[in-house]
Amino acid sequence: xxxxLAASSPSPPPPPSAAGSASPGVTMPxxxxxxxxxxxxxxxxxxxxxxxxxxxxxxNPGAFDECHRKCxxxxxxxMEGVRLVVNKGLSNHFQVNxxxxxxxxxxxxxxxxATFVGSKQTGPAEFFPVxxxxxxxxxxxxxxxxxxxSSRIRSKVAFQTQQQKFVNWQGDAEFRGEDFTAMVTFGNPxxxxxxxxxxxxxxxxxxxxxxxxxxxxxxxxxxxxGSVLSLVGRYTASDFIATLTLGSAGxxxxxxxxxxxxxxxxxxxxxxxRMQDSSASFGYQLDVPKANxxxxxxxxxxxxxxxxxxxxxxxxxxxxxxxxxxxxQKNKFQCGFGITIG
Amino acid sequence: xxxxLALSSNPGHQNWPFSKDxxxxxxxxxxxxxDRPPRWERRDGRLPNPxxxxxLHRSCKDVFPHQIEGVKMIINKTLSSFFKVxxxxxxxxxxxxxxRFHVEHLQSDDYSKDKDAPALIGEMDSxxxxxxxxxxxxxxxxxxxxxxxxxxSQFVTWQFETEYRGSDFTAAVTVANPDILRESVILVAHFxxxxxxxxxxxxxxxxxxxxxxxGxxxxxxxxxxxxxxxxxLNAGKGGxxxxxxxxxxxxxxxxxxxxxxxRTQETTTSFxxxxxxxxxxxxxxxxxxxxxxIGGVLEKRLTPLPATLIMGAFVNHRGDKLQVGLGVNxx
Numbered sequence: 001x002x003x004x005l006a007a008s009s010p011s012p013p014p015p016p017s018a019a020g021s022a023s024p025g026v027t028m029p030x031x032x033x034x035x036x037x038x039x040x041x042x043x044x045x046x047x048x049x050x051x052x053x054x055x056x057x058x059x060n061p062g063a064f065d066e067c068h069r070k071c072x073x074x075x076x077x078x079m080e081g082v083r084l085v086v087n088k089g090l091s092n093h094f095q096v097n098x099x100x101x102x103x104x105x106x107x108x109x110x111x112x113x114a115t116f117v118g119s120k121q122t123g124p125a126e127f128f129p130v131x132x133x134x135x136x137x138x139x140x141x142x143x144x145x146x147x148x149x150s151s152r153i154r155s156k157v158a159f160q161t162q163q164q165k166f167v168n169w170q171g172d173a174e175f176r177g178e179d180f181t182a183m184v185t186f187g188n189p190x191x192x193x194x195x196x197x198x199x200x201x202x203x204x205x206x207x208x209x210x211x212x213x214x215x216x217x218x219x220x221x222x223x224x225x226g227s228v229l230s231l232v233g234r235y236t237a238s239d240f241i242a243t244l245t246l247g248s249a250g251x252x253x254x255x256x257x258x259x260x261x262x263x264x265x266x267x268x269x270x271x272x273x274r275m276q277d278s279s280a281s282f283g284y285q286l287d288v289p290k291a292n293x294x295x296x297x298x299x300x301x302x303x304x305x306x307x308x309x310x311x312x313x314x315x316x317x318x319x320x321x322x323x324x325x326x327x328x329q330k331n332k333f334q335c336g337f338g339i340t341i342g
Numbered sequence: 343x344x345x346x347l348a349l350s351s352n353p354g355h356q357n358w359p360f361s362k363d364x365x366x367x368x369x370x371x372x373x374x375x376x377d378r379p380p381r382w383e384r385r386d387g388r389l390p391n392p393x394x395x396x397x398l399h400r401s402c403k404d405v406f407p408h409q410i411e412g413v414k415m416i417i418n419k420t421l422s423s424f425f426k427v428x429x430x431x432x433x434x435x436x437x438x439x440x441x442r443f444h445v446e447h448l449q450s451d452d453y454s455k456d457k458d459a460p461a462l463i464g465e466m467d468s469x470x471x472x473x474x475x476x477x478x479x480x481x482x483x484x485x486x487x488x489x490x491x492x493x494x495s496q497f498v499t500w501q502f503e504t505e506y507r508g509s510d511f512t513a514a515v516t517v518a519n520p521d522i523l524r525e526s527v528i529l530v531a532h533f534x535x536x537x538x539x540x541x542x543x544x545x546x547x548x549x550x551x552x553x554x555x556x557g558x559x560x561x562x563x564x565x566x567x568x569x570x571x572x573x574x575l576n577a578g579k580g581g582x583x584x585x586x587x588x589x590x591x592x593x594x595x596x597x598x599x600x601x602x603x604x605r606t607q608e609t610t611t612s613f614x615x616x617x618x619x620x621x622x623x624x625x626x627x628x629x630x631x632x633x634x635x636i637g638g639v640l641e642k643r644l645t646p647l648p649a650t651l652i653m654g655a656f657v658n659h660r661g662d663k664l665q666v667g668l669g670v671n672x673x
Contacts, residue, residue: 080666081664081666082655082664082666102655102657102664103664104435104663104664104665104666108664322653322668324413324433324668326433332435333412333413333433333434333435333439334435335412335413335433335435335666335667335668336666337653337666337668
């Protein structure tokens with residue numbers, strides 16, 4: 001969930017996504033997907049700020065968190081057990097989803113989520129405020145409120161609890177200039193204990209294809225404080241995106257390539273100085289719209305091979321997901337399937 | 343499940359479907375092509391042959407879903423009218439993954455000229471376990487069967503069976519695991535007699551002998567069948583096994599089973615159903631157990647591909663365990 005979790009320790013697990021892709025125009029942290037909100041609108045993606053007003057002006061580089069997003073979306077998501085998700089749109093503004101997970105390894109759970117979209121329209125498919133809430137059968141809550149305060153400033157407040165204990169509370173504000181994006185995040189501020197995390201992001205378009213930026217994380221706890229600086233560079237061409245993040249916390253390089261209408265390929269390399277290990281992954285996504293099929297596969301340097309198959313069962317509003325992951329090194333195998341209704 | 347396995351030390355069936363032991367393969371049950379058509383389809387005035395003893399409970403057992411776990415891929419290939427080959431690859435989370443090669447040499451049709459050709463079935467595992475089956479028609483009424491089963495390098499089953507099919511009765515003698523060095527053997531004798539057009543009575547006598555002990559168990563069996571339902575009962579000192587099979591309509595079949603064993607001192611009641619939707623090329627089997635096990639398996643033919651997709655899940659509410667399985671059968 002952004003670099004708040006990366007810098008803090010211990011990091012709580014990111015909330016599993018309820019369903020589907022992010023709503024157009026809304027910045028969603030990875031792992032917290034939102035079901036598509038009716039009326040259906042063609043997804044413009046969060047790089048919506050990339051529209052070029054004039055050839056001489058540089059485009060807005062988009063949000064900082066989105067740099068590696070395109071490559072990460074190509075990889076299959078690991079799931080196990082049986083999952084049933086029911087999405088129901090109650091009105092133009094309100095959507096509800098129920099999700100039941102029967103797990104082979106952990107605990108089974110039932111999740112209830114609600115999404116509310118306001119009526120302030122700022123773009124072709126962007127409506128604000130957006131409120132997303134999610135409650136577990138054990139009482140764990142995930143919630144987010146995203147609002148466009150002015151034409152250039154967007155703000156977000158997020159809370160996460162593990163049963164009754166708050167593990168994550170953060171607020172951030174993002175400013176989108178003509179050719180730059182700046183964001184400040186306050187993570188887990190605790191005035192009484194004197195602890196907190198402040199993250200600042202800055203991303204600047206140098207040329208129409210090249211964007212450079214940086215991230216500064218300052219964390220403080222009673223007794224210790226520290227900061228981490230990383231630099232980011234992203235090069236975008238017509239059919240590929242290459243991104244590199246370098247810092248004292250490690251390196252993260254990703255390459256995304258769109259081969260043709262059906263095939264997309266992603267290569268990722270991550271090295272962490274804190275965990276003292278590195279991994280490289282290769283993933284691909286195959287879309288067969290005629291068969292309503294989407295197949296994602298991945299191979300890892302940790303000897304993990306995985307694949308996900310997603311098929312829409314028309315004419316029913318049903319979607320079937322089959323998933324299998326095999327870890328050759330540890331000789332562990334995991335498979336699961338899920339059904340999404342609505 | 344014949345009583346040979348009940349006497350042997352293989353406890354697999356008791357913990358089904360959550361046992362880690364390999365599923366006891368249905369080698370003691372005769373392959374489906376061995377049996378004549380079901381009794382209620384016979385139209386002549388004479389009493390029909392009752393079939394073999396092992397298939398008394400077969401119609402009820404076929405309604406229940408099979409244990410499914412992990413990902414299984416089966417490729418079947420027919421090389422000629424006599425030869426069939428099948429490759430199985432199983433990736434599993436709870437038991438070791440394996441590759442299995444299965445080959446069959448048998449006639450695919452019952453009415454060909456060469457009725458005396460033996461049926462040979464062999465199966466080899468990636469760990470070296472072997473399953474071999476030979477079926478011979480000695481004369482028109484006498485059949486012989488040999489079964490060899492090994493677990494990696496050690497033989498666990500070697501049995502020889504002879505069956506005589508009279509006009510309205512069946513008699514079979516089986517010698518299982520004869521071991522001269524250890525002086526142990528299991529002898530099983532089966533007898534089934536058609537008493538009336540729907541009623542079949544019979545019995546099974548098992549004599550087992552080891553170095554230190556010997557004993558015999560007698561079990562009586564009875565089966566009553568009507569066009570739409572079949573009720574079967576086995577009762578003896580070793581336990582009781584009652585089953586009821588009912589065909590509600592063309593699409594729904596229902597089975598209820600009750601098993602009690604004096605050796606393990608436990609009883610189980612199961613209810614299962616099978617729903618067929620030929621228009622959707624789909625078969626669904628569900629079951630619920632007195633051991634709080636609920637399971638369902640869905641099979642769907644993916645026309646026009648010669649492939650079948652199988653998805654299933656079993657939940658053991660008492661132990662709070664879930665088993666999920668996916669399978670693809672090609673060919």
